[in-house]
Amino acid sequence: MNHLYNFYRIKTSRGQETHMSRAGSRFTRPRETFQILDEPGVGTIVLDQDMQVAWANTYAMDILSAREEEILGSDAGQVFDTHLVPLLQGRREDAGRLLATVRDGSEIPGLELLVQNARGEERRFVYSSRKIRQEPFAGMWVLCMRDVTERRPTDEGLLSSNRQLLVLNQIMGVSASSLSLDELLEASLSKTLELLDFDLGLTYLLNPERTLALTRYHHAVPKTYLARNRAIKVHHWPWNFVFVAGQPRYLERGGEGGTIEEEILSSLGVSTLACIPILAESVVVGALFLGSRTKEGLRDEECRLLEAIGKEIGSGVLRSVLHKRLEAAHRETNLYLDVMTHDIKNAENVANLYCDLLLDMLKGDAAQYARKLKECVRKSTGILQNVSTIRRIHQEPPDLKPVHLSHVIRASLARTPEAGVSFEDASAEIWADDLLPEIFTNLIGNAVKFGGPDGEITIRVEDDLEEDHTVVVTVEDTGPGIPDEMKETVFDRFKQGREQGCGEGLGLYIVGMLIERYGGRIWVEDRVEGRPDLGASLKFTLREVVHTTADGYED
Structure with missing residues (x-):
């Protein structure tokens, strides 16, 4: 051919x-x-x-x-x-x-x-x-x-780097998702053994006195080794290199027989052992031991990866420890608050009884002093109530249900009969929970306090013209009003929106938190536009319950 x-x-x-x-x-x-x-x-x-x-x-x-x-x-x-x-x-x-x-x-x-x-x-x-x-x-x-x-060496280097990043990323994922310290240690050790092809492993954590390293989790470790090394004295050679100095140590077969390193390898039945310190912000909190029966030493990139894993596990340990401390502090704070609330309320009840007795016995200026004393006790009770409400807002998730708005407003007015409030019933049914009355208790109380005995208070419920299925509630008074420069911050914590009077600043802060909890918004206007001195108008929105008929149309 x-x-x-x-x-x-x-x-x-x-x-x-x-x-x-x-x-x-x-x-x-x-x-x-x-x-x-x-x-x-x-x-x-x-x-x-x-x-x-x-x-x-x-x-x-x-x-x-x-x-x-x-x-x-x-x-x-x-x-x-x-x-x-x-x-x-x-x-x-x-x-x-x-x-x-x-x-x-x-x-x-x-x-x-x-x-x-x-x-x-x-x-x-x-x-x-x-x-x-x-x-x-x-x-x-x-x-x-x-x-x-x-090109091959470069490609191999890139592949090695990518693999190391993949392994480290998975360890970081385990560390970030673990809910407890034990779960973190178990999951991170298992994932490291799986990804890096080691045969056995142990995780040690230091005791509070930092004298012993205690086994917290292990995998495929001979029972004879565990029986003698469940607790390690960290100041003894060669463990002090890891637990005290915070340096990694790599043991390999091939050294002189009879040395302590050879004995450790023999007791574990491995040819290579990596002892990696677990570091939390440069402080040794434990160590990760990884052994292989087939590896004859570790490459430099493997050592660097193991050391990075030790630091990542250390970060997870630190997060877990801090989380446990935070939970303990939270429980302790709640305990103090419960004790204080209970005991102070009891003391306030007794103080109120004595105030009532004094008012019956005293006349003139002395009676006036007794009334002021009773008012201070009432204010103290209100502060405790506000603190309890704030705690509920933070701790309890919203459980919103249909609520008749007029019923809640009428109940709040009944608790403050001294307030002269103008309100016309509305048929609106809105989404809220049992904390809704706190909004009107605080707003009405705020208007009464700053408006004085001759002040006028008006509450209106109207449809929102800008947003469907939403109502706008207005609470306005004829008090001293709120200056323009304070309208944006009046709902911040410990901010007082009035120039006259005094208060702890929690009432409007609670109102703002509850409106946000219900998915609404709140703002301040002048009762008479351009005249903040003629009273304030506090407005907020609430989501209205929409009822549908059997054929799917809105009722």
């Missing part, structure tokens, strides 16, 4: 000699056609429609250690089987896949090959094949073998 081919030799611009074949008149401009396929560091072969070699560049010849007359016009599978497969370092899977793709006519985007050239050098190539679908070359194939030998 070779006599059918007319071979052309072409000198490329890079000085490489290329070879091509011509079958009949199909290829009339071979130089322009095949020179564009010639690329440094890439062995390129062109097959015709019968899967026979039609052209190859010089680098392809070098890779195959073949001459032009040995391959041009020959079957591609036969060429690869004869010239390439013997160079594949005995990797039969690669050879089989390579030959299958050539003989079956299937494209392959990339197959890594380890080839030993004629000089005995190992070179790495990425093999790819592509079928041409454009005329006049439709049905022909382009096979490329790209030399990636020099």
